[in-house]
Amino acid sequence: MTTTPTRPLRSGRARSHRTPHHVGRAVATLFALVMALAITGNAARAQATNATQPSLPFEDRVRALFDGARAKTTVAFLDQYVRWPGNRGFDASIAHIAEQLERAGYVPQARATASDALTYRVEQYPMTQPAWEPINASVTIDGDNAPLLQFASNRNMLATNSFATPVGGVRAAVVSVGGGTPAEFDAAGDVRGKVVFANAPVSRVFQEAVVRRGAAGALGYALPAYLKPEINRHSIQFASVARDTSVNSWGIALSYAARERLTAALANGPVSVHVVTDVRFTTNAVEQTVVAEVRGTSHANERFVFSAHVQEPGANDNASGVGAQLEMARVMAQLLREGMPRSARTLTMIWGQEIRSTDRFITQDSVRARDIRWGMSLDMVGEDTDKTGGTFLIEKMPDPSAIWTRGNDKHSEWGGRPLEKKDLRPHYFNDFVEARARAHAATTNWVVNTNPFEGGSDHTPFLRANKPGLLLWHFTDQFYHTDGDRIDNVSAATLRNVGVTALTSALPLLRGDGATIDRVLREVTNAAQARLATEAQLATANIQRSPTSETRARERDILETWTKYYVDVLSTVRDIPIGTASTQLEAAIAAAQRAIEAAGAQHVAALAR
Numbered sequence: 213m214t215t216t217p218t219r220p221l222r223s224g225r226a227r228s229h230r231t232p233h234h235v236g237r238a239v240a241t242l243f244a245l246v247m248a249l250a251i252t253g254n255a256a257r258a259q260a261t262n263a264t265q266p267s268l269p270f271e272d273r274v275r276a277l278f279d280g281a282r283a284k285t286t287v288a289f290l291d292q293y294v295r296w297p298g299n300r301g302f303d304a305s306i307a308h309i310a311e312q313l314e315r316a317g318y319v320p321q322a323r324a325t326a327s328d329a330l331t332y333r334v335e336q337y338p339m340t341q342p343a344w345e346p347i348n349a350s351v352t353i354d355g356d357n358a359p360l361l362q363f364a365s366n367r368n369m370l371a372t373n374s375f376a377t378p379v380g381g382v383r384a385a386v387v388s389v390g391g392g393t394p395a396e397f398d399a400a401g402d403v404r405g406k407v408v409f410a411n412a413p414v415s416r417v418f419q420e421a422v423v424r425r426g427a428a429g430a431l432g433y434a435l436p437a438y439l440k441p442e443i444n445r446h447s448i449q450f451a452s453v454a455r456d457t458s459v460n461s462w463g464i465a466l467s468y469a470a471r472e473r474l475t476a477a478l479a480n481g482p483v484s485v486h487v488v489t490d491v492r493f494t495t496n497a498v499e500q501t502v503v504a505e506v507r508g509t510s511h512a513n514e515r516f517v518f519s520a521h522v523q524e525p526g527a528n529d530n531a532s533g534v535g536a537q538l539e540m541a542r543v544m545a546q547l548l549r550e551g552m553p554r555s556a557r558t559l560t561m562i563w564g565q566e567i568r569s570t571d572r573f574i575t576q577d578s579v580r581a582r583d584i585r586w587g588m589s590l591d592m593v594g595e596d597t598d599k600t601g602g603t604f605l606i607e608k609m610p611d612p613s614a615i616w617t618r619g620n621d622k623h624s625e626w627g628g629r630p631l632e633k634k635d636l637r638p639h640y641f642n643d644f645v646e647a648r649a650r651a652h653a654a655t656t657n658w659v660v661n662t663n664p665f666e667g668g669s670d671h672t673p674f675l676r677a678n679k680p681g682l683l684l685w686h687f688t689d690q691f692y693h694t695d696g697d698r699i700d701n702v703s704a705a706t707l708r709n710v711g712v713t714a715l716t717s718a719l720p721l722l723r724g725d726g727a728t729i730d731r732v733l734r735e736v737t738n739a740a741q742a743r744l745a746t747e748a749q750l751a752t753a754n755i756q757r758s759p760t761s762e763t764r765a766r767e768r769d770i771l772e773t774w775t776k777y778y779v780d781v782l783s784t785v786r787d788i789p790i791g792t793a794s795t796q797l798e799a800a801i802a803a804a805q806r807a808i809e810a811a812g813a814q815h816v817a818a819l820a821r
Contacts, residue, residue: 270547270552270719271716271719273547273550273552274543274547274712274715274716274719275652275655275712275716277543277546277547278539278540278543278708278711278712278715279539279708280539280703280704280705280706280707280708280709280711281704282539282542283532283535283536283538283539283594283704283707283708283711284535284594284699284702284703284704284707285535286308286309286312286531286534286535286538286539287527287531287532287534287535287594287699287702287707288527288699289305289308289531290305290308290522290527290531290534290535291526291527291531291698291699293305293525294345294346294367294525295522295523295524295525296343296344296345296372296523296524297339297343297497297499297500297523297565298339298342298343298494298497298498298499299343299344299345299492299494299497300345300492300494301345302343302500302522302523303500305522305531305534306334306500306501306502306522306563309502309522309534309538309563310332310334310502312538312541312542313332313502313504313538313541314332316330316541316542316545316546317330317545317548317549318330318331318332318504318541318545319331319332320332320333321333328507329506329507329548329554330504330505330506330507330544330545330548331504331505331507332502332503332504332505333502333503334500334501334502335500335501335502335503335564336498336499336500337498337499337500337501337572338496338498338499339497339498339499341455342493342494342495342497343493343494343497344372344373344455344491344492344493345491345492345493345494346363346367346370346374346490346491347363347376347490347491347492348363348488348489348490349361349362349363349369349370349464349487349488349489349490350362350363350381350486350487350488351369351431351464351470351485351486351487352485352486352487353473353474353477353483353484353485354383354483354484354485354486360470360473360474360485361448361464361466361467361470365446365695366446366448366467366695367525367695368448368449368450368451368465368525368693368694368695369448369464369465369466369467369695370462370463370464370489370491371414371415371418371450371451371452371453371462371463371464371465372450372451372452372453373452373453373454373455373456374453374461374462374463374464374489374491375460375461375462375489375491376462376489376490376491377462377487377488377489377490380488381486381487381488381489382407382428382429382486382487382488383484383485383486383487384405384406384407384428384429384484384485384487385406385407385482385483385484386406386407386408386409386431386474386478386483386484386485387400387403387406387407387408387409387427388400388409388410388475388478389403389408389409389410389417389421390410390411391410391411391412392410392411392412392416392417392420392432394420396410397420397421397425403421403425403426403427404425404426404427405426405427405428406427406428407427407428407429407430407431407485407487408420408421408422408425408427408429408430408431409430409431409432409433409466409474409478410430410431410432410433411432411433411434411471412432412433412434413432413434413451414430414431414432414434414451414453414463414464414465415432415451415452415453415454415463416432417430417431417432417463418430418432418453418454418461418463419453419454422453422456422459422461422463423454423456423459427461428461429461429462429463429464429487430453430461430462430463430464431463431464431465431466431474432451432463432464432465432466433465433466433468433470433471434449434465435447435449435468436625438625438688438690438692439690439691439692439694440690441467441468442468443690444468444690444691444694444696445467445468445469446467446468446469446470446695447467447468447691447694447695447696448465448466448467448694448695449465449692449693449694450465450524450525450693450694450695451463451465462487462489464487464489499564499565499568500564501562501563501564501565501569501572501573502562502563502564503560503561503562503573504541504560504561505558505559505560505561506544506545506548506554506555506558506559507554507558508554508555508556508557508558508559508722509554509555509556510556510790511556511557511724511790512556512557512558513558513579513580513583514556514557514558514583514584514585515557515558515559515560515580515583515584515585515586516557516558516559516560516585516586516587516588516718516721516722517560517561517562517570517573517584517586517587517588517674518537518540518559518560518561518562518587518588518589518590518714518718519561519562519563519564519569519570519573519587519588519589519590519670520533520534520536520537520561520562520563520589520590520591520670521533521534521563521564521565521566521567521569521591521669521670522534522563522564522565523565523566524566524693525695525697526691526693526694526697526698527594527697527698527699527701527702528592528593528594528595528600528686528689528691528697528701528702529591529592529689529692529693529697530566530590530591530592531594531702532590532592532593532594532595532702532707533589533590533591533592533593533594534563535594535707536590536593536594536707536710536711536714537561537563537590537711537714538563539707539711540561540711540714540715541561543711543715544559544715555719555722555723556722556723556724556790557585557721557722557723557724557790558722559718559722560573562670566591566669566670567669567670567672567673569670570587570589570670570673570674571673571676574673574674574677574679575673575677581677584674584677584679585679585680585721585787586641586674586679586680586681586718586721587670587671587673587674587679587680587681587682588645588671588681588682588683588684588714588717588718589669589670589671589681589682589683589684589685590684590710590714591669591670591683591684591685592685592686592687592689592692593684593685593686593706593707593710593711594702594703594704594706594707594710595686595689595701595702595703595706596701596702596703596706597659597686597703597706599700599701600686600689600690600691600701601688601689601690602624602686602687602688602689602690603659603661603686603687604649604658604659604660604661604684604685604686604706604709604710605624605661605662605663605683605684605685605686605687606642606645606646606649606660606661606662606663606682606683606684607662607663607664607665607666607669607671607682607683607684607685608642608662608663608664608665608682609637609639609641609642609665609675609680609681609682610631610635610636610637610664610665610675611636611637611638611642611664611665611777612636612770612773612774612777613664614628614630614631614635614636614664614665615630615631615632615633615635615636615773616630616770617630617664618750619746619747619750620746621662621663621664622663622664623663623664623666624663624666624687624688625687625688626666626668626687627666628663628664628665628666628667631665633773636773636777637675637680638777638778638780638781638783638784639680639781639784640732640735640736640781640782640784640785641680641682642662642682643735643736643739643781644717644721644731644732644735644736645682645713645717646660646662646739647735647739648713648716648717649709649713651716652709652712652713652716653709656705656709658705658706658709663687669683669685670683671683680784684710684713684714686706721788724788724789724790725790728788729785729788729789729797732785732788733782733785733800733801733804736778736781736782736785736804737782737804737807737808739778740774740778740781740782740808740811741807741808741811743774743778744771744774744775744778744808744811744812744815745815747770747771747774747815748771748815748818748819750767751767751768751770751771751815751819752818752819754767755767755819764819764820767819768816768819771812771815771816771819772812772816774812775808775809775811775812775813775816778808779805779808779809782801782804782805782808783801783805785797785801786798786801
């Protein structure tokens with residue numbers, strides 16, 4: 213699911229309004245600091261200065277207002293349902309979001325007036341296929357008293373797009389085909405009318421056994437090691453099979469315990485099973501998306517866009533993103549009631565189908581898309597990591613760590629491929645959001661980490677559209693996409709941590725004032741100095757281990773790439789102010805760039821010694 217991004221625009225377009233005087237004053241103060249950095253190259257001094265910065269307006273109030281328990285209540289509501297677009301669980305979730313928005317003070321867009329700051333709408337799109345909803349399922353080995361699997365305790369067992377069995381179910385012999393390769397199928401002989409079992413993804417077993425060879429149904433087992441199936445013996449990871457109305461059959465995924473039990477039965481002789489499946493197909497269904505906005509004032513066309521997908525049956529994936537984002541919407545409404553001035557820019561929040569709803573919002577209106585400034589995906593954001601494992605992660609826009617992943621940088625178990633220099637996306641967004649997370653973590657016991665770009669969620673449509681886009685998530689999760697992903701593994705504290713980070717990242721950028729510009733330039737300069745120092749240490753160690761010309765050339769390339777990356781990052785700070793960047797800001801950017809270039813050159817020169 214990893215996508216290859218294209219290079220974004222690295223500086224904002226000129227705007228018609230002049231930079232406000234308070235922006236100029238703040239940046240002028242910063243200019244003096246940056247000039248000092250350019251002369252001294254003292255990263256430690258910058259870090260000490262940055263550590264004493266006060267909170268930006270309303271950050272402390274966001275922390276006070278955000279209620280993780282309230283967010284978790286939303287997660288619990290969605291966790292009742294297996295949510296796929298157009299089915300009753302998905303639609304009930306959309307209705308719940310809309311109801312809670314109205315309670316918070318958001319006005320349906322159709323009734324909103326020009327003075328209404330808080331609005332929402334429910335968009336509907338006809339679906340080309342019927343909506344699918346599992347109702348019941350069971351698998352019982354003939355002669356056994358207890359079912360091998362049953363939907364009541366394994367709601368992920370029935371593969372998406374499976375059909376219902378005839379009334380009374382299906383009874384058929386089981387044929388094991390090992391790993392499910394074509395050769396193993398050939399060796400098994402005629403499987404028509406039989407139930408085929410393989411240690412392979414159920415989608416592949418279904419295609420080969422049912423669609424190509426006429427089997428009655430498919431049983432598959434394929435769980436990655438990070439799910440710890442030997443411990444979580446009853447976990448089943450949800451799967452899908454191709455919708456095929458010519459066979460009207462079904463596929464069932466097995467847990468580790470079910471696989472072991474079935475394998476043992478087959479070792480003792482022929483096995484037949486009784487399979488019952490019941491599903492609901494809704495024709496003429498619509499895919500729904502909720503879009504809520506806190507309208508900006510002078511630059512309402514410029515947006516910070518959050519996205520949280522509704523579909524999938526899990527609590528953390530992704531009822532947690534829905535709950536955190538809905539609580540963010542409530543907090544925004546409360547801040548306005550308390551007198552917080554409206555931002556110049558608009559805050560947009562999307563709830564819908566993963567990737568598709570976000571992509572649609574970006575691509576269906578070219579004028580709207582032009583002024584989307586930032587995008588952020590909230591996906592798997594509520595985990596109780598003591599139970600699920602893994603850590604909170606900010607998946608960065610492509611930076612050089614996605615080319616050379618080393619030191620403290622590492623990919624998640626989801627995995628990522630090495631990118632190329634042409635794929636880099638220089639932007640302050642990475643370091644700014646990480647700094648917001650770490651600032652909040654300093655007041656809690658929250659663990660914050662980052663990972664190089666991997667793709668696969670709602671941040672990718674932003675990147676495809678050349679917009680800054682980040683993912684807030686957790687991994688590794690031993691219950692990822694399994695029926696163990698339930699409300700008991702969700703933490704109200706984590707929901708609060710992520711929600712506060714997300715909202716305190718958006719509010720300053722929506723305001724675009726001098727304090728925000730000041731903070732971003734400081735933090736980017738600090739981050740650049742720290743990264744170059746780290747890469748220099750890694751380079752020195754690598755050269756000591758392998759003092760060849762090839763090693764020196766490679767390490768020089770890495771340092772020079774990071775230097776250029778951060779020089780380009782600083783250029784993007786021009787996107788922050790409301791109106792054209794001031795001469796003071798241009799001077800501060802240029803000074804910071806010279807400081808980074810000088811630091812990079814010093815580190816590169818040291819490699820030759």
